[in-house]
Amino acid sequence: MIKPGSIILFDRLFLGSLILGALNFLFAWKQVSEKLANAPELAAIGFGSGFIIATFAIGLIINLIIWYFISARGSKVAKWILVAFFAIGLWSMLSNLNNPLGPQGMLLGVAIVITVIQGAAVYMLFRPDSIAWFDRTPPVDPDTFR
Incomplete structure (x- = not known):
């Protein structure tokens, strides 16, 4: 079955958001490091730089796996997992807008x-x-009715 235009656009948007997220993470690293240095209680409970990098890497891998199952396999389960993750992420972002440890300024805009x-x-x-x-139903070919 040929991949429909909406799935191709999904691929571009979703993978673009992952790339933009990785760039945002890299640019935010200095700010995150400073916040960790100013909050030694976070490092004491294990929220050091290694934890932050590992969490980002695992999240990226999970997103790529979900993308694969949506884009290449047409999995409804992966689609709904992504919808749930998006809803949780949206709620988390909105509830943490005033969090001093969250992104601020240009990083928040990105x-x-x-x-x-x-x-x-x-x-x-x-x-x-x-x-x-x-x-998994192919679209009807208009030439069929000629």
């Missing part, structure tokens, strides 16, 4: 842009051609 891009990617999973992709 995080909001990433969230909007991910929302658009999730939306692509609910368009009619995407639904056919997940149901």
Whole structure:
């Protein structure tokens, strides 16, 4: 079955958001390191730089696995896992806007842009051609009726 346009757009948006997220993580590293240095109680309970890097890497790997199962395999389960992760992430971001340990300034702006891009990617999973992709029903060829 040929990959529908909505899934191709999902690929571009979702992978673009992951790349933008990785760049945001790299640019935020100095700010995160400073916050960790100013909060030794976090390091004392194990929230050091190694933990932050490992958490980011594991999250990225999980996102790539979910993307693979959505894009290449047409998995409805992976689709709903992504929707749940997006909803949790959106709720978490909105509830932590005033958190002093959270992103601020330009980093917060980029995080909001990433969230909007991910929302658009999730939306692509609910368009009619995407639904056919997940149901594994090929679209009707108009030449069939000639």
